[in-house]
Amino acid sequence: MSRTRLKEMMRTRSAKLGHFIVEFATPGIGHLVKAAGCDFVFFDMEHSGFSFETLKSAIRYFEAADVAVIVRVPGQENDMLARACDMGAEGLIAPMISTVAQAQAMVDSVKYHPMGKRGVGLALAHDNYRSAPVADALKAANDRTAVICLIETADGAENVDSIAALPGVDALWVGHFDLSVSLGIPGEFGHPKFKAAMERIIAAAKEHKKSLGRLVPNVQQGxxxxxxxxxxxxxxxxxxxxxxxLADAMGKLRAECV
Incomplete structure (x- = not known):
């Protein structure tokens, strides 16, 4: 597997298609999503209850299948982000990035010197347990990891241009449900306030040439x-x-098995 697969994807604006993993961290999950045609997975630790031990195993499953991994950790704290990096996460997402200071703290946690302040741990899972000269190892890790700022608050949408402009931020991601709640219009994705926030986010990504992602419930929305x-x-x-x-199949079977 390319050790910079995700960052390579972010260098183009072509469609990268993935799947949200919130329940099934089984040994075959990497090959299942690969067989389905996925380019990446969004592995969620915020709402799933997945532990770091589970994450460490799951990343190996995805690496074996050549599927890039974006990990959402439960919080913005350094120990959440840096530890996921040490497990081998390629892309890092933390919830509720609302200010430039929070985005900078993410960069500091994810990137080694001179780009950030991540604590040094070498010859671990993130570099396949291989030794290398320190300067080379730090550069390789910085080249590989991606900081993805989750914009899901009204303040985040207001500050998104400055967040997207920050050196070290590789991409933006929209948390559409939380954003609508923060705007005071829960689930009203057609509301003018939500549309205006989305327009600011899209414009910021385009202006600063950053990738932009989100979850979608169906093909048409995608x-x-x-x-x-x-x-x-x-x-x-x-x-x-x-x-x-399963519900579709069960419904059809019950209708026919009478």
């Missing part, structure tokens, strides 16, 4: 958002794909 400027399209999630496919 294609619509791609046309608006989103290049990381994360389709649905493991629990909902299984539930909906």
């Amino acid at each position: 294609t619509d958002h791609y046309k608006q400027g989103f290049d990381f399209i994360c389709y649905s999630g493991d629990v909902w794909v299984l539930r909906d496919a």
Whole structure:
């Protein structure tokens, strides 16, 4: 697997298609999503209850299948972000990035000197347990890891241009539900306030040539958002794909087995 796969994806605005993993961290999950045609996964530690021990194993499954991994950690703290980096996460997301100071703190936690302040741990999972000259190892880690700022608050949308302009920020991601709640219009994605916030986010990504991603519940929304400027399209999630496919089959079987 390319050790800079995710960063390479971010150098183009072509569509990168992925899947949200919030329940199933099974040994075959990497090959399952690869067989389905996924370029990346969004591995969620915020709402899943996944531990760092689970993350460490899951990253190996995705690496074996050549699938890039974006990890959302539960909080913005350094120990959350830096530890996920040490496990081998390529892309790092922390919740509720609302200010330039918070974005800078993310960069500091994810990037080694001279780009950040990440504590040095070498010959570990993130560099496949291989030794290298210190300067080379730090540079390789910085080249590999991506800081992805999750914009999901009204303040984040207001400050998004400055966040996107910050050196070390590689991409933006929209948390659409939390953003609507923060704007005072829960779930009202057609509301003018939500649309205006989205326009600011899309404009900031384009202005500063940053990748832009979000979750989508169906194919139509995915294609619509791609046309608006989103290049990381994360389709649905493991629990909902299984539930909906199973419910559809069960409904049809019950209708016929009478």
